[in-house]
Structure formats: C-alpha cells, structure tokens
Amino acid sequence: MKKTLLILAGLATGVSSFAAETITVGASPVPHAEMLKFVQPALAKQGYTLKVIEFSDYITPNLALSQKQIDANFFQHQPYLDQYNKDHGTNLVSLVKVHLEPMGVYANTDSEAKFIKSKKATDVAQKSKIGVPNDPTNEGRALNILQANGILKLKAGVAYPTKRDIVGNPYNVQIVELDPAMLPRSLSGKQLDLAVINSNYALSANLKPTRDAVILESKDSPFANIIAVRPDELNQPKMKALAKAMTSPEMKKFIEQKYNGAIVPSF
Secondary structure (H helix, E strand, O other), rough: OHHHHHHHHHHHHHHHHHOOOOEEEEEEHHHHHHHHHHHHHHHHOOOOOEEEOOOOOHHHHHHHHHOOOEEEEHHHHHHHHHHHHHHHHOOOOOEEEEEEEOOOOOOOOOHHHHHHOOOOOHHHHOOOEEEEOHHHHHHHHHHHHHHHOOOOOOOOOOOOOHHHHHEEOOOOOOEEEEEEHHHHHHHHHHOOEEEEEEEHHHHHOOOOOHHHHEEEEOOOOOEEEEEEEEEHHHHOOOHHHHHHOOOHHHHHHHHHHOOOOOEOOOO
C-alpha cells in the first residue's frame, strides 16, 4: 500500500512540474491584444499560458505593471515609457521593439470632402479645430507632424512640445488637447475638424491609416511600440520566450497581412 501511495505521489509531482506557467500581459485592444493572441498557440507549445488583459487607457497598464498585477504590458513607445518613469519615479524597461503605428491626421466628413477636392492638407487646416493627444510625448509627436506638413511652427529645441510652444500659426488653427481615446469620437461628432490619432485608436474606430488619413507619419519615426517589463523580469525565460514569439517571422507575416501597412514591423 505504501509503495502504491509513493508511486501516485510521484505521478502527481510529475504532472505538476509540467503545468503551464502563466504570462499576464496588459494591452490595448487593437492591435496589441490581437497580436498577443496570435502568439498564444506558439507559447502554449513551450509550456506558457499567455493571458491578455485589455486596457482602454494609457495610464493603467504601467500602473498595473509597476504594482506587479501583470507581468508585462504592450501599448506604448519608448519616449512615452521614459516620460512615465520620470513622472512617476518608476524604472520599467523595454523588453523588445515590435512594431510602429504611424500616427495619422484624420478629417471629419466635411473637412474630408474639402481635402478630396483640393488634395492639400493645408487647405483643410485653414481655421480648423485640430485635436491632439493630451499626454506629453504623443502631443509633441502630433505637433511635429503638423509642423512637418507646414500647418504650424514650433519653438526649436523642445523635446516634447505642447501647444504653448507654437510660435507660428499661418492657418489660424486651434489646437485642442484631448484624451487619446476621445479623439475619434470627437472627430466623428464634428467637435473637431481634424484630429491627430494614434493608430491603435484609429483602428478601433474603423479608420484605416493608409486609406483614411489625410497626413500619415513617416515610417522612419522613432516611436516603435515596445513590450515593457519590470527590470527584475527582463532576463526571465518566460520573457525571453515572449520576446522571441513577438518578433518571429510568423509575427512579421501576420502584421503585414492583417494590417496592410497600417502597422509596420520594427524587427
């Protein structure tokens, strides 16, 4: 009887040793969560259960990560993470670069009709209300896109400019700072004439950057999206497995086929 119990105990121990380890990642719904869900089967074959928790804002994922409620997050670029660490006294780090989401300038239906007729973004901009994200890094990114296309001029040497750094406004535009998630809704409701929108929020609103943007950010932008982790987790086997899966040839093919240029691989 004792021998039988020992054998059963040994079998139980053997089963538990092969139990899947869970990796919990917080992500924006589109495209980040979609991309994570794509690699779930590949990670499962390696003994990892990838749990994806969706967040609709840009603050909670880093807060949850720093408080150890999740193992990693996937929604932001390096400049945003750097600014977050500086503002909140945290030391979250990048695990891997995955993709670039070109930021785009979108028009409401009335302004879009003007653009189709003139083909000049500056004609659309005349005396328009332009919505931009209200977080420092993405507002600066948005304003630099507007400057690159001749809509306004910014004070030189400012890393993350805000509307207070506008020194030239030849088209008399009004810059409206809004929560990034609110921009598509405000645009479709015509509270804005134009809006500079991150691709994840554009895609969630059924806006395709390569089709619908009147201005699209250059593909050589430094704002590649990253997976962020706590520094003590950086070299953990499960994190290395996640990084490898998210930068695999299969992931590159998935990005290219599913998003048709709206998202560009960064690996």
